[in-house]
Amino acid sequence: EIVLTQSPGTLSLSPGERATLSCRASQSVSSSYLAWYQQKPGQAPRLLIYGASSRATGIPDRFSGSGSGTDFTLTIGRLEPEDFAVYYCQQYGISPRFTFGPGTKVDIK
Amino acid sequence: EVQLVESGGGLVKPGGSLRLSCAASGFTFNNAWMSWVRQAPGKGLEWVGRIKSKTDGGTTDYAAPVKGRFTISRDDSKNTLYLQMNSLKTEDTAVYYCATNLNYSYSYMDVWGKGTTVTVSS
Numbered sequence: 001e002i003v004l005t006q007s008p009g010t011l012s013l014s015p016g017e018r019a020t021l022s023c024r025a026s027q028s029v030s031s032s033y034l035a036w037y038q039q040k041p042g043q044a045p046r047l048l049i050y051g052a053s054s055r056a057t058g059i060p061d062r063f064s065g066s067g068s069g070t071d072f073t074l075t076i077g078r079l080e081p082e083d084f085a086v087y088y089c090q091q092y093g094i095s096p097r098f099t100f101g102p103g104t105k106v107d108i109k
Numbered sequence: 110e111v112q113l114v115e116s117g118g119g120l121v122k123p124g125g126s127l128r129l130s131c132a133a134s135g136f137t138f139n140n141a142w143m144s145w146v147r148q149a150p151g152k153g154l155e156w157v158g159r160i161k162s163k164t165d166g167g168t169t170d171y172a173a174p175v176k177g178r179f180t181i182s183r184d185d186s187k188n189t190l191y192l193q194m195n196s197l198k199t200e201d202t203a204v205y206y207c208a209t210n211l212n213y214s215y216s217y218m219d220v221w222g223k224g225t226t227v228t229v230s231s
Contacts, residue, residue, distance in 0.1 A: 035217035092216035098156035
């Protein structure tokens, strides 16, 4: 079973700053099978990135994904007030089919 | 408008059963592979299980913690997904989301419902 680790656990930044979130897998993951989600309190998750680097429909271009193998990164170019949330990475595999990382909370400094 | 609406959550005693429903609209439900994902209070996301479309075999996959206790099914005539939960444990307490992918990619979920809350407590 592939385990995803996200760091940092919490990222305290100011609006306008750049956010860099890390997702590390315990084994190599196909880039096609790595996604990122944003979740705000009381809301369902929202897909941001799929295939490690492709933005989902309607996602602003300040969100970008990169990486391969065991190391993946979500970058938020300039934080807007609505970007303060929890971010999860997710990989698709054999068993279990979907694995999520523990999340990174981006909060206002 | 594409929409998934979960229902059926509530308070149930340990050992009890509950059936959740997820009503789909705005897309061709019978072609969709559907998943359930849960989130315990203050915790992260956990995939529960998935059902393929009938044209792709209609088979199911489950996460280890729920295998043998939970059953996913679908009624394409009603555009509805179900999650039958038996032998419930306190650790099954969570918000349960149904989710799918509209682009026929099985590796991520781009449409989510708002969730329904299940509380297992004596």
